[in-house]
Amino acid sequence: MELLLGIDGGGTGCRAALADSAGRIIGRGKSGAANIMTDIEGARINILAATRQALQEAGLGPEAETSVSAVLGLAGANVNNNGARLEKLLPFARAHVKSDATIALHGAIGDGDGTVVILGTGSVFITRQKGQIRTIGGWGFKVSDLGGGARLGRDLLEEVLLAHDGVHPASPLTEKTMALFENDPDRIVTFARDAKPNDFGAYAPLVFEYADKGDPLGSLLIERSVKTIEEALDAIMPPEQDRLCLIGGLGSLYAPRLSPKYRARIHPPLGDALSGAVQLAAKLFAHEEAAHG
Numbered sequence: 001m002e003l004l005l006g007i008d009g010g011g012t013g014c015r016a017a018l019a020d021s022a023g024r025i026i027g028r029g030k031s032g033a034a035n036i037m038t039d040i041e042g043a044r045i046n047i048l049a050a051t052r053q054a055l056q057e058a059g060l061g062p063e064a065e066t067s068v069s070a071v072l073g074l075a076g077a078n079v080n081n082n083g084a085r086l087e088k089l090l091p092f093a094r095a096h097v098k099s100d101a102t103i104a105l106h107g108a109i110g111d112g113d114g115t116v117v118i119l120g121t122g123s124v125f126i127t128r129q130k131g132q133i134r135t136i137g138g139w140g141f142k143v144s145d146l147g148g149g150a151r152l153g154r155d156l157l158e159e160v161l162l163a164h165d166g167v168h169p170a171s172p173l174t175e176k177t178m179a180l181f182e183n184d185p186d187r188i189v190t191f192a193r194d195a196k197p198n199d200f201g202a203y204a205p206l207v208f209e210y211a212d213k214g215d216p217l218g219s220l221l222i223e224r225s226v227k228t229i230e231e232a233l234d235a236i237m238p239p240e241q242d243r244l245c246l247i248g249g250l251g252s253l254y255a256p257r258l259s260p261k262y263r264a265r266i267h268p269p270l271g272d273a274l275s276g277a278v279q280l281a282a283k284l285f286a287h288e289e290a291a292h293g
Helices: 040-057 062-067 082-087 100-109 149-164 172-180 185-194 197-201 204-212 216-236 251-257 273-291
Strands: 003-009 014-019 025-031 068-074 094-099 114-119 123-129 132-137 244-247
Touching: 003 040, 003 100, 003 273, 014 040, 014 273, 025 040, 040 062, 040 068, 040 082, 062 068, 068 082, 068 100, 068 273, 082 094, 094 100, 094 273, 100 114, 100 123, 100 132, 100 244, 100 273, 114 216, 114 251, 123 216, 132 216, 149 172, 149 185, 149 197, 149 204, 149 216, 172 204, 172 216, 204 216, 216 251, 244 251
Parallel strands: 003 068, 068 094, 114 244
Antiparallel strands: 003 014, 014 025, 114 123, 123 132
């Protein structure tokens, strides 16, 4: 039996879906982070762990991974030839590494026109118009990924230290966050020194929670993020397009905060990124087989 594998991996976790040649899911698995820009070896380990869970659920042993044809949509695949490097490290019979944006686009809008924004630990914008695909962002939270959870969490900790130093006023959000670090700024500095994107991203929900309570800092950070999201949408989304999907862990939190111009164009996604990876695997490998006769 031909086995198709879809992988959706980012800064927070990795999901796998195993399918038969018709694209029917027969096994699923999940594991830790799979951002190949920040940790390619850790990503490889987690990809294989999720794959083996999916194989086990399908009643197959780990040795079956060598007969799998996989499409992997991964954060960091668009930078420094990371995708090609990972392909050489995987045991699969065939593997195509794509950006997480590519599988998200395919899952959310199928083959049609539209724009998809992934708002999770990081952020990336991708659009398809008349068959042409364009992306914005996805360069990593230190220099990009505005609106993503890692950037939001990092900005929160910066503001907490500014409040501690008396540069900016304190708020219930800064006090709550400082308490999480036992009111010791040294603990924030030590945390930030070693933190990975998903570690910073863990504080993003707190920003939304306090913004909803009217906290001035929470509101400011969210307003700043919404502004950058809409700047990117202005740059990438054609005016005539009417399909916008916001996905990822923070997508539903940002959606009601967008301006009416973009809120009116929001549609629920047809499917998620993982289903997009499986669909893309079925399409790509069927095309390859046809091309080889």
